Amino acid sequence: MHAYDTVELIRLKRDGGRFTADQARWLIAAYTTGEIADEQMSALAMAVFFTGMADEELAAWTQAIIDSGERLDFSRLGRPTADKHSTGGVGDKITLPLAPLVAACGVAVPQLSGRGLGHTGGTLDKLESIPGWRASLTNAEMYAQLESVGAVICAAGSGLAPADKKLYALRDVTGTVESIPLIASSIMGKKIAEGTGALVLDVKTGSGAFMKEEESARRLAETMVRLGTAAGVTTVALLTDMDTPLGRTAGNALEVGEAVEVLAGGGPADVVELTLALAREMVQAAGVDADPADVLASGRAMDAWRRMIAAQGGDPAAPLPVARHQQVLTATSKGTITRIDAWEVGLAAWRLGAGRARKEDPVQAAAGVELHVSVGDTVRAGQPLLTLHTDTPDRMARGEEAARRAITIGGTGTRRPLILDRIS
Amino acid sequence: MHAYDTVELIRLKRDGGRFTADQARWLIAAYTTGEIADEQMSALAMAVFFTGMADEELAAWTQAIIDSGERLDFSRLGRPTADKHSTGGVGDKITLPLAPLVAACGVAVPQLSGRGLGHTGGTLDKLESIPGWRASLTNAEMYAQLESVGAVICAAGSGLAPADKKLYALRDVTGTVESIPLIASSIMGKKIAEGTGALVLDVKTGSGAFMKEEESARRLAETMVRLGTAAGVTTVALLTDMDTPLGRTAGNALEVGEAVEVLAGGGPADVVELTLALAREMVQAAGVDADPADVLASGRAMDAWRRMIAAQGGDPAAPLPVARHQQVLTATSKGTITRIDAWEVGLAAWRLGAGRARKEDPVQAAAGVELHVSVGDTVRAGQPLLTLHTDTPDRMARGEEAARRAITIGGTGTRRPLILDRIS
Numbered sequence: 001m002h003a004y005d006t007v008e009l010i011r012l013k014r015d016g017g018r019f020t021a022d023q024a025r026w027l028i029a030a031y032t033t034g035e036i037a038d039e040q041m042s043a044l045a046m047a048v049f050f051t052g053m054a055d056e057e058l059a060a061w062t063q064a065i066i067d068s069g070e071r072l073d074f075s076r077l078g079r080p081t082a083d084k085h086s087t088g089g090v091g092d093k094i095t096l097p098l099a100p101l102v103a104a105c106g107v108a109v110p111q112l113s114g115r116g117l118g119h120t121g122g123t124l125d126k127l128e129s130i131p132g133w134r135a136s137l138t139n140a141e142m143y144a145q146l147e148s149v150g151a152v153i154c155a156a157g158s159g160l161a162p163a164d165k166k167l168y169a170l171r172d173v174t175g176t177v178e179s180i181p182l183i184a185s186s187i188m189g190k191k192i193a194e195g196t197g198a199l200v201l202d203v204k205t206g207s208g209a210f211m212k213e214e215e216s217a218r219r220l221a222e223t224m225v226r227l228g229t230a231a232g233v234t235t236v237a238l239l240t241d242m243d244t245p246l247g248r249t250a251g252n253a254l255e256v257g258e259a260v261e262v263l264a265g266g267g268p269a270d271v272v273e274l275t276l277a278l279a280r281e282m283v284q285a286a287g288v289d290a291d292p293a294d295v296l297a298s299g300r301a302m303d304a305w306r307r308m309i310a311a312q313g314g315d316p317a318a319p320l321p322v323a324r325h326q327q328v329l330t331a332t333s334k335g336t337i338t339r340i341d342a343w344e345v346g347l348a349a350w351r352l353g354a355g356r357a358r359k360e361d362p363v364q365a366a367a368g369v370e371l372h373v374s375v376g377d378t379v380r381a382g383q384p385l386l387t388l389h390t391d392t393p394d395r396m397a398r399g400e401e402a403a404r405r406a407i408t409i410g411g412t413g414t415r416r417p418l419i420l421d422r423i424s
Numbered sequence: 425m426h427a428y429d430t431v432e433l434i435r436l437k438r439d440g441g442r443f444t445a446d447q448a449r450w451l452i453a454a455y456t457t458g459e460i461a462d463e464q465m466s467a468l469a470m471a472v473f474f475t476g477m478a479d480e481e482l483a484a485w486t487q488a489i490i491d492s493g494e495r496l497d498f499s500r501l502g503r504p505t506a507d508k509h510s511t512g513g514v515g516d517k518i519t520l521p522l523a524p525l526v527a528a529c530g531v532a533v534p535q536l537s538g539r540g541l542g543h544t545g546g547t548l549d550k551l552e553s554i555p556g557w558r559a560s561l562t563n564a565e566m567y568a569q570l571e572s573v574g575a576v577i578c579a580a581g582s583g584l585a586p587a588d589k590k591l592y593a594l595r596d597v598t599g600t601v602e603s604i605p606l607i608a609s610s611i612m613g614k615k616i617a618e619g620t621g622a623l624v625l626d627v628k629t630g631s632g633a634f635m636k637e638e639e640s641a642r643r644l645a646e647t648m649v650r651l652g653t654a655a656g657v658t659t660v661a662l663l664t665d666m667d668t669p670l671g672r673t674a675g676n677a678l679e680v681g682e683a684v685e686v687l688a689g690g691g692p693a694d695v696v697e698l699t700l701a702l703a704r705e706m707v708q709a710a711g712v713d714a715d716p717a718d719v720l721a722s723g724r725a726m727d728a729w730r731r732m733i734a735a736q737g738g739d740p741a742a743p744l745p746v747a748r749h750q751q752v753l754t755a756t757s758k759g760t761i762t763r764i765d766a767w768e769v770g771l772a773a774w775r776l777g778a779g780r781a782r783k784e785d786p787v788q789a790a791a792g793v794e795l796h797v798s799v800g801d802t803v804r805a806g807q808p809l810l811t812l813h814t815d816t817p818d819r820m821a822r823g824e825e826a827a828r829r830a831i832t833i834g835g836t837g838t839r840r841p842l843i844l845d846r847i848s
Contacts, residue, residue: 010599014473039462043598046470049438174467175434 002026006040014047021060028064032163038170045167045176053181058223059230061181065189066231068163072110072139072195077146079108080286083196084278085187087220088120090208090346091245095123095153096259097267097275097296100304102282103150105290109282110146112156112194116355116363119208119346121252124155125354129253129321129365133314149307160193180216184223188231198234198285200278201225205420206243208342214239214420221423234285238277239421244375245342247271250349251368251389253320263302268374270418277419323366323389327396329403331379338375338413344406345369352390352399364391369403375415426450430464438471445484452488456587462594469591469600477605482647483654485605489613490655492587496534496563496619501570503532504710507620508702509611511644512544514632514770515669519547519577520683521691521699521720524728526706527574529714533706534570536580536618540779540787543632543770545676548579549779553677553745553789557738573731584617604640608647612655622658622709624702625649629844630667632766638663638844645847658709662701663845668799669766671695674773675792675813677744687726692798694842701843747790747813751820753827755803762799762837768830769793776814776823788815793827799839 004026009019019027027044030036053061074081082102086092099109113135116122124135135155137145145152158165164186171177191199201224204210205217221237228235247268249258261267262275279292295301306316349355353364370387373379385407388399428450433443443451451468454460477485498505506526510516523533537559540546548559559579561569569576582589588610595601615623625648628634629641645661652659671692673682685691686699703716719725730740773779777788794811797803809831812823 007597007599011602014470014599037462037597039466039594040598042463042467043470043600046438046467046474047599050470050474170463173431173461174464175431175438175471176467178435 006030006036010040010044010047013044013051016051018054019057021056024057024060025064028061028068028163032068032166041167042170042174042176045171045174045179045182048182049176049179055226058181058185059227062185062189062192062227063231065161065163065185066193069161069193070159071193072160074108074110074146074195074197077108079106079150080198080288081108081110081196082198082200082282082286083109083111083191083194084200084202084282085191086202087204087210089204089242089246090120090342090349091247091250091255092120092204093126093247093255093259094202094271094275094278096126096256097262097301097305098278099151099153100263100308101275101279101292101296101301103308104295104300104304105279105283105292106288107283107286108146109151110142110194110196111151111153112160112190113153114156119343119350119355121250121255121349121354123153125363126252126255127153127314129256130309130314130316131318133309133312137312145311149304149311151304151308153308154312156190156194161189164189180220180223184220184227188224188227192228192231192233196233198282199228200281200285201235201237202274202278203237203239204242205239206241206342208245208346209242218421218423225423236281236285237423238281238419239423240274241416241418241420242342244340244415245345245371246274248371249368250345251352251354251366252363253365254368254370254389257320260305263296263305265297273418321366323364324391325389325393325396327388327400328384329386329388329400331381331383331385331409333409334380335378335409336411336413337373337377337379337407338410339408340371340375341406344402345371348388348399348402348406351402352388352395353392366391375413379409430454430460434464434468434471437468437475440475442478443481445480448481448484449488452485452492452587456492456590465591466594466598466600469595469598469603469606472606473600473603479650482605482609483651486609486613486616486651487655489585489587489609490617493585493617494583495617498532498534498570498619498621501532503530503574504622504712505532505534505620506622506624506706506710507533507535507615507618508624508626508706509615510626511628511634513628513666513670514544514766514773515671515674515679516544516628517550517671517679517683518626518695518699518702520550520680521686521725521729522702523575523577524687524732525699525703525716525720525725527732528719528724528728529703529707529716530712531707531710532570533575534566534618534620535575535577536584536614537577538580543767543774543779545674545679545773545778547577549787550676550679551577551738553680554733554738554740555742557733557736561736569735573728573735575728575732577732578736580614580618585613588613604644604647608644608651612648612651616652616655616657620657622706623652624705624709625659625661626698626702627661627663628666629663630665630766632669632770633666642845642847649847660705660709661847662705662843663847664698665840665842665844666766668764668839669769669795670698672795673792674769675776675778675790676787677789678792678794678813681744684729687720687729689721697842745790747788748815749813749817749820751812751824752808753810753812753824755805755807755809755833757833758804759802759833760835760837761797761801761803761831762834763832764795764799765830768826769795772812772823772826772830775826776812776819777816790815799837803833
């Protein structure tokens with residue numbers, strides 16, 4: 001590979017220029033080896049924030065992220081693979097019922113997940129509230145579980161896309177996270193390296209989403225679909241609402257409980273709707289002829305869930321942890337619930353102990369928010385709106401403060417459609 | 425001082441916000457102590473490149489740069505002080521005749537200078553071609569020389585504006601040099617810390633200048649004048665042409681020779697014009713009633729030059745070094761000199777050994793370019809255009825290549841006015 005002058009490339013991007021594919025590849029490779037210093041890459045990332053990246057350079061940049069580590073290969077599994085990635089939202093436990101449901105449809109789901117940071121929870125944090133369950137698997141264990149169960153949700157090994165790990169840690173401390181090409185290449189670099197044959201993206205927009213504006217979320221979705229398609233992975237995105245939390249719970253064990261309800265054929269309508277919509281996309285993208293609604297109703301998804309949890313040491317029958325302190329928040333006036341703000345609910349759950357402020361912080365398995373009402377419900381004064389859960393009573397007051405702001409009671413209220421658009 | 429979240433401040437600036445004076449001060453102070461990491465400051469510098477700084481935050485930022493080190497004080501000198509700063513150009517030896525001329529007018533000139541990097545020479549490099557001359561003085565020596573001679577040109581001590589040294593070194597490797605607020609605060613932070621009572625800025629624009637575009641140079645000049653004025657330093661800027669090199673020489677000893685010609689009452693018209701214009705501004709800004717043209721004609725500026733050089737160990741009567749290899753470039757056709765490109769002349773001198781590519785490189789005292797023609801001159805084929813000087817013959821060919829591109833022979837040619845505007 002040709003070597004370049006780092007400062008010249010930073011200036012090129014700063015001044016609105018486009019990297020050649022070779023330059024983009026060199027930048028990622030040289031940053032991974034340390035030839036490009038952190039202070040140079042952060043300046044470059046900020047320049048990208050302002051001037052963007054064209055499709056071709058972004059594809060090369062993403063490919064270089066993939067090439068920085070190992071790439072998993074499930075081509076000899078004997079079953080098609082499909083994975084889902086959500087950009088993150090409050091109460092977003094969809095992966096939990098989705099992975100076993102899609103597996104029960106005959107599509108293998110190799111789902112590498114992360115932990116939560118800030119107001120949205122992480123899938124691994126949620127599953128770790130199940131007694132005995134462990135997130136770390138070797139590649140061989142992961143492969144074996146895909147063969148035996150058809151679904152695995154585990155921590156991404158350090159061998160996948162190490163360039164992205166280094167770059168993301170840098171962006172996190174330099175105010176350069178919120179760049180569409182950098183977000184898109186970070187997500188897609190990891191997902192493509194993971195070796196899935198098809199990928200369905202759940203790109204969220206609204207107060208509780210990373211992308212508050214629908215226009216930005218749409219651009220991110222389009223960029224990721226182009227990147228995946230260019231890399232030979234069948235990629236579809238759903239643009240979904242995150243003004244309102246998903247389901248009735250935000251918090252680790254609370255969300256596992258809700259996921260199990262869905263697998264048992266119940267659960268909140270919005271969680272069921274999105275689980276089925278994403279499952280249909282995954283099954284279709286994998287080229288398998290199955291109806292996820294039928295499979296869910298048959299109980300086979302629940303069977304797959306139990307096997308998936310047990311395969312990773314968890315006891316699917318064990319009771320989930322319950323918070324030592326609970327407090328009910330009631331309506332102060334009568335009226336209609338016009339808004340349940342996802343951001344405030346996420347903040348309340350985070351303050352109660354469900355989330356972490358720093359990567360090394362622990363989370364409380366039982367902490368979180370349990371909603372008793374939905375947008376559009378009519379309530380009378382004194383009616384329970386939600387229950388706050390925490391193991392540490394000193395967290396209750398600040399959690400309550402956010403939770404109180406979350407709910408608006410007014411004249412009329414309707415929630416916008418959950419699925420706003422489909423991008424393929 | 426209040427402490428802030430660095431990432432929040434980077435995002436604030438990235439999104440077009442303005443720092444409070446307290447935030448701006450904290451950023452510089454925290455960067456100086458290392459609390460803010462290089463990769464954070466470089467991302468912030470890139471954000472400033474895109475979103476700028478308002479007057480108030482830039483003034484606080486500059487004041488923090490000044491406050492990061494010592495501040496010289498010449499208030500008990502018994503004479504007013506004035507200094508000049510040039511943004512740098514090819515053949516810009518103006519400081520050499522200017523400092524002794526202004527001193528001879530009765531205004532003390534404390535001129536802290538730097539070495540050259542790239543295609544423009546540094547004042548210290550030029551003076552170091554004088555046998556015996558030394559650039560490094562203690563503050564006490566500097567003060568004593570200002571009392572005895574009235575002019576001193578020396579290296580800036582490490583105690584002045586250390587925040588700027590750290591920040592400039594960072595900007596240099598992160599593609600964030602070309603930001604008007606960052607350039608303005610870097611220059612003005614050092615110059616205000618230096619303790620001068622008045623400051624005249626020579627802001628150059630054109631192919632050989634740091635600021636190629638007149639509009640950018642004008643904005644830089646205006647920004648610096650506002651910063652100086654706000655800090656209580658009488659500040660005036662001249663906007664001057666740098667499409668064409670200043671005078672007939674580019675190179676260290678060659679430029680000293682030309683400066684001595686000017687002090688002796690001769691020298692190229694453009695060097696004399698700019699020297700006198702800047703001297704008048706400095707004398708006027710210092711509130712002294714003297715006519716620099718009369719003082720130059722009287723020989724008192726030459727006397728001051730000799731004393732200034734001798735005070736720093738130099739022998740003003742010693743012959744200047746002469747390059748071991750010289751080569752004359754002649755006209756290949758007849759016509760009028762329509763352009764002598766400052767950038768190409770600077771590049772030629774640099775390639776011949778007059779400048780350095782890295783801070784630690786040595787420079788050749790005798791290397792450089794000597795022009796025999798001016799814009800507008802009529803030449804015949806075979807007439808000498810310029811002479812290339814170097815001690816290392818293997819540098820000759822690449823120097824010649826740039827020098828040949830420098831000169832355009834065509835139909836008609838006029839140089840734009842040397843002094844384009846005055847900003848106060």
